[in-house]
Amino acid sequence: MKITKITSDKLGSNTYIVETDEGIIVIDPSVSIELITDVAKKAKKKIQYALITHGHFDHCCTAAALQKQGVKILMSAEDYSMFEKGYDLSRFFGGNFQKFVPDMFISEGKYNLIGLEVEVIETPGHTKGGLCFVIGNELFSGDTIFEMAVGRSDLPTGNSDQLGNSIKKLFDLRKNYRILPGHGENTTIDKERKGNPYVSEL
Known part of the structure; x- marks a missing residue:
């Protein structure tokens, strides 16, 4: 498995491109379509999800x-409903x-995609x-937790x-996953459990 990280210059958000022998999964597509497809072309792989x-x-x-x-889009039903209410923050x-x-609403559980076991953890x-x-040793955390920071909870539906509770749920995972967040640099479960200054305030 190979992971490519591309950070949006305009938005500051991270897009992750996960590549296996069977294809590619994109996590949080926020950079230009050209940047994403360029990675796929160089890898000679098809983006499937x-x-x-x-x-x-x-x-x-x-x-x-x-x-x-032709890429299949997977997300939670709860957050899809935000689009109709204008809560997408565009x-x-x-x-x-x-x-x-x-194409598919997903919830907590395990899914097999392009030969990978993808564990979905609900973190409202x-x-x-x-x-x-969770894919292999990696935890893609979106805006739930960052390096020495946590996501905002003062936006609509936050x-x-x-x-x-969601961060405690992640800290209860039995493995020291590498955290690949929606913004900023990578970190680990252990590092955040021991030193994140915002966790005690939640």
Whole structure:
């Protein structure tokens, strides 16, 4: 498994491209379609799925373009409902959000995608339907937790109590996963459990 990280210059959000022998999964497509497909072309692999951690514009603004190319979009039903209410935050980023209908709604559990076991962990708090994804030794955390920081809970559908419970849920995982967050640099479960200054405030 190979992981390529691309950070959006405009939005500051991280897009992850996960490659196996069987194809590619994109997590939180927020950079240009050209940047994403360029990685796929160089790898000579087909992009088969895009997984969305939550329904904010800066984490799924390229999903519609990928879907038009045959990529299947997976996200939670709870966060898809945010689009209808205008809670996707596109107006704050000044972006033109091309909305989409996911090909599949996913919830907590394990899924087999391109030969990988993808564990979906429900982590509400930043948004009502926020998800984290565990693939191998990696935890893709979206905006639930960052390096020495946590996600905001004061946006529509956010809830600080739920966010605290979700982070505790991640800390209870029995493995020291490497955290690949929606913004910023990578970290680990152990590092955040021991030193994240915001966790005690939740």
